[in-house]
Amino acid sequence: MILRLEKHITGSQFSAIQQSLMEIGYKANEVRTQHEHYLIALGKNEFDIRKIGSLPGVADIHQVSDDYQLVSRKWKVNRTMIDLGDGVFVGNGQVAIMAGPCSIENEKQVELTLQHLSDNGVRIMRGGVFKPRSSPYAFRGLGIDGLKMWHQAAKASGIKIISEVMQVSQIAEMHDYVDVFQVGARNTQNFNLLDELGKVDKPVMIKRGISGTIEELLYSAEYVFSAGNEKIILCERGIRTYEKATRNTFDINAIPILKDKSHLPVVADPSHGIGLREFVEPVALAAVIAGADGIIYETHQKPNEAASDGQQTLDFSESARLIKKIRNTFELREGS
Numbered sequence: 001m002i003l004r005l006e007k008h009i010t011g012s013q014f015s016a017i018q019q020s021l022m023e024i025g026y027k028a029n030e031v032r033t034q035h036e037h038y039l040i041a042l043g044k045n046e047f048d049i050r051k052i053g054s055l056p057g058v059a060d061i062h063q064v065s066d067d068y069q070l071v072s073r074k075w076k077v078n079r080t081m082i083d084l085g086d087g088v089f090v091g092n093g094q095v096a097i098m099a100g101p102c103s104i105e106n107e108k109q110v111e112l113t114l115q116h117l118s119d120n121g122v123r124i125m126r127g128g129v130f131k132p133r134s135s136p137y138a139f140r141g142l143g144i145d146g147l148k149m150w151h152q153a154a155k156a157s158g159i160k161i162i163s164e165v166m167q168v169s170q171i172a173e174m175h176d177y178v179d180v181f182q183v184g185a186r187n188t189q190n191f192n193l194l195d196e197l198g199k200v201d202k203p204v205m206i207k208r209g210i211s212g213t214i215e216e217l218l219y220s221a222e223y224v225f226s227a228g229n230e231k232i233i234l235c236e237r238g239i240r241t242y243e244k245a246t247r248n249t250f251d252i253n254a255i256p257i258l259k260d261k262s263h264l265p266v267v268a269d270p271s272h273g274i275g276l277r278e279f280v281e282p283v284a285l286a287a288v289i290a291g292a293d294g295i296i297y298e299t300h301q302k303p304n305e306a307a308s309d310g311q312q313t314l315d316f317s318e319s320a321r322l323i324k325k326i327r328n329t330f331e332l333r334e335g336s
């Protein structure tokens with residue numbers, strides 16, 4: 001059960017609400033986010049909801065039958081829209097496009113990618129500076145200096161940045177240079193990281209875990225929300241299955257299911273989802289039809305020379321074609 005509290009609730013009103021919840025056998029968890037003050041009350045006993053809902057200091061009350069609460073669609077009328085500033089949104093009823101290399105490599109690459117995105121009206125660039133690599137000998141990213149260089153160039157182009165944060169200590173150093181923190185598939189259940197991302201006033205995109213269920217992804221989002229950050233994007237990026245023909249199995253089902261279960265925007269990552277350049281496009285378009293609020297994919301001026309994930313990376317002409325097709329497919333979906 002979610003109680004949204006009045007902005008100017010007094011200390012004694014708050015205590016009285018807590019007391020009433022205790023009396024009906026409910027355990028209350030206080031949550032303060034950027035915008036709101038909530039009590040998440042968990043319990044099983046039957047009670048008259050009007051008795052709690054009418055207490056002074058309660059703005060509204062919602063019974064949520066899901067175990068995750070704040071990220072559930074069951075209590076929120078409007079879907080969450082993420083505002084990145086300067087007219088850039090995710091979840092505003094349009095389809096957001098986020099594109100860029102797997103890894104940020106050098107200034108030239110950043111400049112060429114920004115130019116490509118600007119030419120095609122894409123406002124969000126992806127790229128990793130802290131790279132989770134299966135082998136410790138593989139390229140592990142340019143680190144914070146690479147992010148600073150990228151930020152300066154992106155700012156001049158009016159393009160927003162999404163980049164992966166791998167550990168708690170990186171949050172503060174990255175904070176001023178990213179517009180969205182990405183939590184990678186290997187960190188979806190790094191609960192310390194999620195807790196700390198709950199304390200920042202910046203959007204967080206959480207990728208589904210490599211072998212994670214849809215429910216586990218929602219619980220990960222609940223960590224961030226309950227720690228204080230409402231600005232969350234969910235991302236389906238494929239899961240590990242017994243199938244060997246593709247890098248991962250992109251779970252198209254996850255898109256309508258996540259949109260049904262949660263009010264948070266849902267983005268699809270076809271690059272990691274299938275892992276094969278020639279099939280990124282059909283998977284991306286299928287995800288748009290399935291209801292995705294955005295597509296994130298990898299592109300590079302010379303994919304075969306990319307420092308990571310070249311096999312699933314589009315060149316700029318393939319990327320330009322995909323951008324057009326994403327927009328056309330979105331129009332088709334919306335029936336306009």
Ligand code: PEP
Nearest residue numbers: 102184185186207237272
């Ligand atoms: C990435 O986006 O480059 C990445 C490492 O993704 P994932 O965490 O989904 O594997």
Ligand code: MN
Nearest residue numbers: 102298308309
């Ligand atoms: Mn990658």
